[in-house]
Amino acid sequence: MSTRVDAYIWAIRLTKTRSAAGAACRGGHVRVNGATAKPAQPVVPGDEIRVWVNGRERIVEVTKTISKRVSAPAAAECYIDKSPPPPPKEIIAGQPRRDRGAGRPTKRERRQLDRLRSSGFLISLVAVLALALGACSSDDTPSDPNRPNTPEAPAQAGSGPFFGRCGGVTLEEVVRVTGFTGLSTTVDNTSVCEWDTTGSRTGAVASFNWYRGSPIGREEANVKLSRDETNKLEIKGHTGFIGWSQSGQICEVGIDFGADFFEWSIRGDARNPRPIDEICNAARELATMSIERAS
Amino acid sequence: MRRTLALLAAVVLGLAVFAGCARTVDGEPLPVGAAGQSGTSDVDTDQFDRLLLECEVLPDETIADVVAGGGFAEQSFSGAICRWLVSGNDTVSVTFNWFEWGSINVEKETAKKLGFTTENIKIASQSAFTQRSPDRPGLCGVTARAPSRGVFTWFVEPRSAPPGDPCAAPIKLMELLLRGGQ
Numbered sequence: 001m002s003t004r005v006d007a008y009i010w011a012i013r014l015t016k017t018r019s020a021a022g023a024a025c026r027g028g029h030v031r032v033n034g035a036t037a038k039p040a041q042p043v044v045p046g047d048e049i050r051v052w053v054n055g056r057e058r059i060v061e062v063t064k065t066i067s068k069r070v071s072a073p074a075a076a077e078c079y080i081d082k083s084p085p086p087p088p089k090e091i092i093a094g095q096p097r098r099d100r101g102a103g104r105p106t107k108r109e110r111r112q113l114d115r116l117r118s119s120g121f122l123i124s125l126v127a128v129l130a131l132a133l134g135a136c137s138s139d140d141t142p143s144d145p146n147r148p149n150t151p152e153a154p155a156q157a158g159s160g161p162f163f164g165r166c167g168g169v170t171l172e173e174v175v176r177v178t179g180f181t182g183l184s185t186t187v188d189n190t191s192v193c194e195w196d197t198t199g200s201r202t203g204a205v206a207s208f209n210w211y212r213g214s215p216i217g218r219e220e221a222n223v224k225l226s227r228d229e230t231n232k233l234e235i236k237g238h239t240g241f242i243g244w245s246q247s248g249q250i251c252e253v254g255i256d257f258g259a260d261f262f263e264w265s266i267r268g269d270a271r272n273p274r275p276i277d278e279i280c281n282a283a284r285e286l287a288t289m290s291i292e293r294a295s
Numbered sequence: 296m297r298r299t300l301a302l303l304a305a306v307v308l309g310l311a312v313f314a315g316c317a318r319t320v321d322g323e324p325l326p327v328g329a330a331g332q333s334g335t336s337d338v339d340t341d342q343f344d345r346l347l348l349e350c351e352v353l354p355d356e357t358i359a360d361v362v363a364g365g366g367f368a369e370q371s372f373s374g375a376i377c378r379w380l381v382s383g384n385d386t387v388s389v390t391f392n393w394f395e396w397g398s399i400n401v402e403k404e405t406a407k408k409l410g411f412t413t414e415n416i417k418i419a420s421q422s423a424f425t426q427r428s429p430d431r432p433g434l435c436g437v438t439a440r441a442p443s444r445g446v447f448t449w450f451v452e453p454r455s456a457p458p459g460d461p462c463a464a465p466i467k468l469m470e471l472l473l474r475g476g477q
Contacts, residue, residue: 063400073422077415080400082428149342150395157445158392158401165409185390189450190406190426191376191435194388199454201371201380212405213397213445214375221340222374230336241336259396265372284331 002042005032005049005065012075014051014058024051048082082156092183150215153259157213160257161294166193167208167262168293169286177289178266178282180204197269206282208290209263216240216261219254227252235284236291242284244276251280253287262290312435336378349393350377352472353366361471362451362464388452389468390436395445399424402446411436418466419473425462435462447472 003011009030010021024030025039027054032041043049047062060079069075086092098105105113166188174195176181183206187194191210197203211219222229223243230243231251240255249268254261266283268274340346350373359368359381366383375394381387394402403413403424411426416437423439433456440449449465449472 040297076422080404081398086314104469133368150344153344153396156398158405162405162408163464186450186454187378187390187450188431189434189452190402190409190411190413191392191448192378192390192450194467195376199386200382200392201369207372209372209376211375211392211394212401213394215396217338217341218346218349218395220336222339222349224336225347230338231332232334232336234331234333241338242332243336273450 001065003065003067005030005037005041005043006039007052008043008062008065009049011028011066011069012060012068012079014053014060020168023073024053029053058081069161085152098191099134103184115288128268151217153213155258157259159249160260162289163208163210163262163290163294167210167264167286167290169208169289174206174286177285178206179205179278180206180268203271204269205265205267206286207265208264208286210260212260213260214261216254217255219261223252223254233284235288238291240287242280244280246273246276249273249276249279251276251283253280254281255287255291262287262292347373349373349375350391352391352393353378353468353475355379357471358389358468359383361455361467362389385457386454388450388454390450390452391450391468392448393441393445394448395441395443397446399438399440399446402448406436406438416466418469421473423469425466427461432456433461435465437462437465439469439473442473 006021006025006169007018009015009024010018011022013026015021022039025037025041028036030037031050032043032047043062045062045063045064049060049062051058059082061082064078066075066078066253082136093177171185175181180195180197182197183195183204184199185193186196186199187207191263192207194205194207196205215262220230220241223241227243227250228245229243233240235255238255238257240253240261242251244251249270250265252263254263264283264286266279266286268279309370333338349370350370355366355368355370358379363381363383365425366377366381368381368389370377371380372378375392377391379389381389399422406413411428413424413426415422415424417423418437418439421439421442423437426436426438430433433453434450436448438446441447447469449468451464451468
């Protein structure tokens with residue numbers, strides 16, 4: 001079922017009014033699948049709409065067509081927001097802006113502006129630069145003690161590959177790679193598959209963990225604080241970490257995909273210890289399989 | 296002339312902003328080893344809130360009560376994904392995720408692509424959805440927007456398929472978590 005693009009962008013609240021939606025189309029600010037759209041252009045699920053509003057580009061993928069306003073949560077179900085994050089506050093603050101309601105500059109103001117641009121522009125440039133550079137400093141005091149310098153998402157959640165059920169790996173393959181005989185599947189959901197030899201986590205256990213929209217640094221920090229050794233790792237051009245402890249017979253491999261990552265965690269049977277290299281090799285091989293099979 | 300100057304200034308600004316975030320890393324460059332490893336992890340363990348406390352969302356006894364009517368819950372995996380093994384009348388695996396950059400839409404799309412059927416619901420006034428697998432009737436997961444940031448998901452997987460609504464337990468866990476105010 002299709003709907004008009006102007007009605008759709010109004011219904012999902014990209015524009016505040018229906019007439020602004022039509023005006024945006026007529027002004028050439030709306031593109032559907034890359035082509036400039038007229039107001040009556042039909043859209044169907046799967047279409048990509050790009051709208052230039054409020055000084056930034058919004059990119060949405062249509063998942064459900066609607067032409068009337070519905071509640072905000074219901075509207076949010078009708079599209080996937082793929083917009084790039086807005087520019088940092090420092091950059092926005094650096095852009096000159098007139099007060100609301102001040103209208104067009106008068107002749108006198110224009111002459112003043114011209115003078116400012118020819119002389120003071122370089123000075124303000126330096127000020128903007130200082131602000132922008134200051135933003136990179138990692139010595140900023142955290143504004144909220146419960147939320148120290150928590151990193152911002154480098155991309156949209158879920159923009160990494162689709163790893164499929166259990167990271168694309170079957171029970172038989174986990175048995176073959178780890179050498180853990182008698183594994184059975186104990187957890188199988190959207191983010192985790194766990195295989196266990198005893199069913200009560202008292203023997204060998206393997207798991208694939210898929211984090212969509214989570215900083216890999218958090219998991220790496222967890223591993224670093226709880227394992228004997230944690231190193232940087234690269235597999236097939238993707239970076240990540242590998243952490244292990246010989247006494248715990250555990251080895252964990254995490255691989256970064258922007259805002260997403262996955263981790264293979266392999267734990268041997270403590271009553272039957274093996275060289276940790278064997279366990280880490282299994283974790284690395286399973287991670288390689290997940291990377292190769294991702295879509 | 297003025298225009299050229301402005302253009303030049305803009306280019307300089309652009310370059311400076313990009314170059315401004317580069318930083319020098321101390322230490323000897325290491326060759327990438329046969330196993331793809333290159334030196335010790337240099338992750339900053341101070342930059343994450345609730346680090347090592349991600350799974351401290353509900354008391355273990357509460358989790359055991361809700362999913363197995365009592366018994367014993369033991370935490371088995373921790374971080375942004377947490378797991379518990381509950382031994383009571385039945386053995387039940389419980390998974391909890393906090394994806395701080397995550398979104399409801401991404402979780403729902405992923406669930407559908409993995410063959411789960413989803414249904415939108417409300418829990419403690421937050422929009423949420425359930426996810427069920429047609430071939431595993433005992434299994435149910437619930438995802439809701441997290442009040443702090445990102446999304447929460449609970450999955451409850453009993454080893455047997457007990458009678459009754461499989462979504463009751465994960466919905467109850469989510470409700471306790473959201474009402475507890477995290």
